Amino acid sequence: MDTKKILDGVKVAELSTFVAAPSCARTLAEWGADVIKIESLKGDAGRVFGQNYKTPTEEEENPLFETNNANKKSICINIKTPKGKEALYKILEKSDVFVTNVRSASLKKEGLDYETLKQKFPGLICGHILGYGENGKDRDKAGFDYTAYFARGGVMGPLMEKGSSPINPAVGFGDNQAGLFLTAGICAALYKKAKTGMGERITVSLYHTGVYDSDLMVAATKYLSDKDKWPMTRTAPSSPLINSYKCKDGIWLEICIQEYNRYLVPFCKAIGREDLIANEKFDNVTHASAHAQEMTAIIQDEIAKKDFNDWNTRFRAADLAFEKIQSWDDILNDPQAWENDILREIHYENGHTGVLVNSPIKFQDMGLPELKPAPRLGADTDAVMKDLGYSEEEITQLKLEKSIGGMQRLKV
Template sequence: MAENSPASASNTLFSRLRVLDASSYIAGPAAAAILADFGADVIKVEPPGTGDPYRQVHLSAGNPPCEIAYSWQMDNRNKRSLALDLAAPEGMAVFHRLLRDADVLILNTPLKSRKKLGLAYDDLKALNPRLIYASFSAYGEEGPEAERSGFDHTALWARTGLMDTIRPAPDAPPSRVALGMGDHISAITLFASIMTALYRREVTGEGASVKSNLMANGLWCNSVQVQAMLAGAEYDYRPARETADNALHNLYRTSDDRWFHLVLLPEQKRWPDLLTVIEREELQQDIRFATMAARHAHAGELIEILDAIFLSRDMAYWQQRLDAKNIPFGAVHRLRDIPEDIQANASGALTPLYGLEGKADRTVNSPLWIDGVTKRPACRAPELGEHSIQLLEEIGFSEKDIEKLMAAGIVETCSKQA
């Protein structure tokens, strides 16, 4: 437990669940973080020396510069770290001892490497028949590209048409995405797979291998558009904002250079209310906008009118007026607006983070809650090998055995030991 944190949630939902998180980067570790949020004892197994490369990803060009490894802290909170060389026979022997008492193993090691290391499900299930083996890959584990490596940007966004679908205009290049967007969606899927298998184990007493992958999650995210293609629909790129097909489902700018997305649904019912908000009731009689079909046919002209109106006042003004008529719209928040978002804080979507006092005081919460179940307080992510000695002692290694493993470089520890 990290410094200055509340007492551990020993009576939380998963307090008797042990999880080995031997995955790297984002989707696997984020799924493990959700399990940890609900009290699971999550052991982060990572290689000595550098550890999970995700520890350093915040330093990559294009990510917000910061001295805190913010992405690592978010997705590895409430875990214990064991720095263990799985490529060495002695390291694999330690891993096998851990595995015998584990409930869940999370892996995203490339399939070829798993076979080479002896980490495939068939290699491990005899050691623990009740084990839930959670496997995550880029393109799935069957088919000609099963062994192909991939990341969120390539396998989820690019491969599934998402990058192409969300381009802002037909002549614009495919949209670039920020780090981890698809990975965190995929983490929810992997978490759901694990929970389904755990429920099955309660019924049958048997463990199982469960699988998910980036490509499948991308297709699921883009499933409405993909299903249209499967049904033989014609596809055209979305027009630019200024020439959108529907002026009442569109983005608008205010005088203080903020944007909001108007969604006037149901349109026929809310159209008079919008005219009251913008004080242009006479447009109700304009033949170009008298019916829904007419408004869509003259969408470009209506966009021009609304552009001028919304640009005349600031966001606060329009928010008050739109809210008063209960008209659906969404202010486009900038990233720097999020920390002070009253609703995000009040709803628990942002939650306190302990152990990094003076550096970071909150983190993004996992997006699910169960009435009557308390989540474990979010505590800082571990240093590399911070719990190595503690964990080896728990599974019966003597002080002399531990010293030998450390001397051989099989296990690594750090000065900050739990």
């Protein structure tokens, strides 16, 4: 079997923080790219943001940073000094791809905007994560997935239970979506470069990603009456067979029967209510939608009579689409996640064991990518600088001038 990695030989320079852009660069690294993570002398703020979620942020154990920065090298450069900028340009000169989430105005100020870089390095591919896009008054507004993706992108509000409070967003959810979209764009640009030798600029915004992830419902909204628009309540869904129900043991399950007319009979048989099949209120999807609240209450009464395991057996036998609504604790103990390499263990230097989620994109011949721990801050500064042609004396002097930084501990 050919185990050569898909992106062997591709060189990536990453100047980014937090999650979205780093997650893109991590995927490229897993696929074989040589990724140099360029950090300020203080380091990526993503090294310490885990403290907001009560997880370790030590160099020896930092799971939230590890998740998006495995398999990379780290170099510390002060790009605001002339010599620091010179070192950065040397890295970019040797790179195929530049990944960043620095705001557009700041990139232009530092001479790192695409038009400037294109003149210097015409073959460079620039992948840029934005908050709100390139145009409009909010093009340089600060944006995280909580705000640009979940809130403004139309994910948070419509998905809450009608009349209740907004959902609590999962950190990194929108970031990871945007990161994978950027990865796809970069791979397409690498194909272009292989054919023409020319670079490209790819942009992905968190706001656009949120809207895109809801594209079916955005399109549908134009046709919905006010009473049918989201948010909705689960007690009166569009279809009673696309809804969540609570079992006797307190476990919630989600049913998704898109072909109502086809599966009404096996569903009613599974819940022991064959009398519903011929009921003119529920005998087809149009009638059921008009009487959704009544049918939902009937189904909930039946589901509440048995534990989830009972329904698991019945619904599987009927070949219905359903699932237990799992917690993250459930996922950590889900054999399906482990047997499909969705999860993997990571062993930290302090003896602790953590769990990381693998990329959902798999290659048959390449197999499961090797996992190398995320680099400590500035761990590869000396090696990268020597590769760029700097002598040990020059490296020492640049450190004294604070144009670059070596391996150091990030203060929290």
